[in-house]
Amino acid sequence: MGLRKSYTVNSVNASSGITTRNFDGTIETVSAGGTIYLDSDDVSANSIYFTENSTWKTLTADVDNGSGDVTLTSKTIKGIANTEYVVKINTDISGNMNVDTSTITVKAYSSADVLLETRTVYLPTLNATDRDDYVNLSSLLGASYIVIGGTMKEAAGDYEATITVSLESMDEIPAGCTFTIGTEAANVINLGIQLLASDGSALSGRGIIDFYLSDDAFGDTVASAAEGLAIGTDGSIIFADSSLNSLKIISEDDGDIDINITESTGADVYYAVVILPNRKKIVSDKIVFAA
Numbered sequence: 001m002g003l004r005k006s007y008t009v010n011s012v013n014a015s016s017g018i019t020t021r022n023f024d025g026t027i028e029t030v031s032a033g034g035t036i037y038l039d040s041d042d043v044s045a046n047s048i049y050f051t052e053n054s055t056w057k058t059l060t061a062d063v064d065n066g067s068g069d070v071t072l073t074s075k076t077i078k079g080i081a082n083t084e085y086v087v088k089i090n091t092d093i094s095g096n097m098n099v100d101t102s103t104i105t106v107k108a109y110s111s112a113d114v115l116l117e118t119r120t121v122y123l124p125t126l127n128a129t130d131r132d133d134y135v136n137l138s139s140l141l142g143a144s145y146i147v148i149g150g151t152m153k154e155a156a157g158d159y160e161a162t163i164t165v166s167l168e169s170m171d172e173i174p175a176g177c178t179f180t181i182g183t184e185a186a187n188v189i190n191l192g193i194q195l196l197a198s199d200g201s202a203l204s205g206r207g208i209i210d211f212y213l214s215d216d217a218f219g220d221t222v223a224s225a226a227e228g229l230a231i232g233t234d235g236s237i238i239f240a241d242s243s244l245n246s247l248k249i250i251s252e253d254d255g256d257i258d259i260n261i262t263e264s265t266g267a268d269v270y271y272a273v274v275i276l277p278n279r280k281k282i283v284s285d286k287i288v289f290a291a
Contacts, residue, residue, distance in 0.1 A: 006035050007050035014049045070161075072104070074149035077165070085167035087137065087146065091123060092130035092162040104150035104163070106135045111144035123152070134168070172205030174255065177274050179284040187264040189287055190232050191272055195255035203255030208238070210275035211247045213261070219273040219283040222246070226270065228262030235259075267291040 009018050011032035019029045020036065030036045035053070087106055102123040108116045121133045137143065148165055180192035193211075195203040215223040222245050229247065231237055235257035239248035251257045261270065272284040 006037050006053040008053060009034050009036065010049050010051055018046075018049055020046070070152045072148070072150045072152065072163070074147050077146045077148065087135040088166045088168045089121060089133045089135065089148075090130060090162075090164040090166075091133070092164075094160045102151065102153045104133070104148065106137065107147045107149070108137050108143035109145055109147065110142065116143055121150075172203070172207055173277050174203050174207040174209065174251075175276065175278070176200065176280075177209070177276070177282055179272060181285060181287055184289060187227075187262055187289070189261045189263075189289065191259045191261055191284070191287065193235075193251075193257040193259070193272075193274065195251050195257070197255075203251065204253075205255070206253050207251045207255055208277065209249055209251075209257075211249050211259070212245055212273050213270045213287075214273050214283070215270065217271055217283065217286075219271060219281055223270055226261050226263050226268075227265065228260070230260050230262075232258040232260045261287065263289040 009030050009032050015032050017029060017031040017034065019027065020038070021027055028036060036050075038050070089104055089106075091104070104121040104123065106119045106121070108118075110116055117137055119135045119137060121135065123131075123133075137146070152159075152161060174195035175198040176196035178194045178196065180194070182190035182192070193209075195207040195209065197203050212219075213223045213226060213229070214221055229240075231249075234252045235249050237247050238250050240246070249257055249259075259272075263270075266289075268289045270287040270289075272287060274282045274284075276282065
């Protein structure tokens with residue numbers, strides 16, 4: 001059970017193909033231009049022979065308990081460094097599995113074999129059906145590999161399970177944003193925020209950001225609360241502190257957010273600050289209220 005990135009054999013440096021060991025330990029001969037799935041370590045040792053692709057090899061583990069419980073043999077998934085993915089686990093059950101104690105664990109490790117994070121999926125009672133679970137590891141971007149394990153418990157009778165693990169792109173995690181500052185009208189300025197995907201296109205999902213107003217062009221200070229902060233048309237505030245100094249906002253499904261900022265006490269200058277999930281800080285241009 002695991003995943004490996006696919007690589008194409010370089011036709012220039014390996015014009016007659018190459019014989020190498022596949023990720024599952026088998027020796028395989030691949031012609032120039034052909035595809036093979038490898039660990040990142042395998043590629044780094046022979047980097048001139050391979051061109052990295054964008055696809056991953058998905059593997060499955062078949063479990064047949066026969067009678068009793070089954071402990072999944074821990075499997076290591078390498079080659080995930082500097083990727084932004086969510087771990088998808090599909091569990092397909094024939095028979096009956098116990099809801100109370102059946103779990104699948106996902107552990108993220110650094111390149112120095114330091115455990116960064118452990119997440120546990122608690123499986124419900126499944127009978128002749130399948131389900132998808134998604135594990136969004138906060139440390140996955142800095143991890144070198146992950147380990148999948150767990151325990152599957154028998155319920156009313158025997159069961160068979162097929163567990164498939166894959167990496168899915170995280171469409172709802174913003175990598176950037178742009179601001180559109182409207183014109184003041186009746187002491188209100190509408191601020192538009194467009195969340196962006198990693199390729200710079202508009203986000204195709206409901207992204208979540210932290211937001212505050214600053215009176216500093218670098219966002220180093222939190223401004224005294226404006227008279228009003230409220231969603232205009234797009235997005236929803238899912239958390240706000242008592243003085244509205246800090247908000248957590250979820251966008252529309254196209255990454256759009258707009259906020260009405262109200263200030264009727266005279267001239268004032270604000271800067272909008274967005275904190276992305278990767279903790280990157282983005283500061284807007286001046287938001288200027290007239291006297």
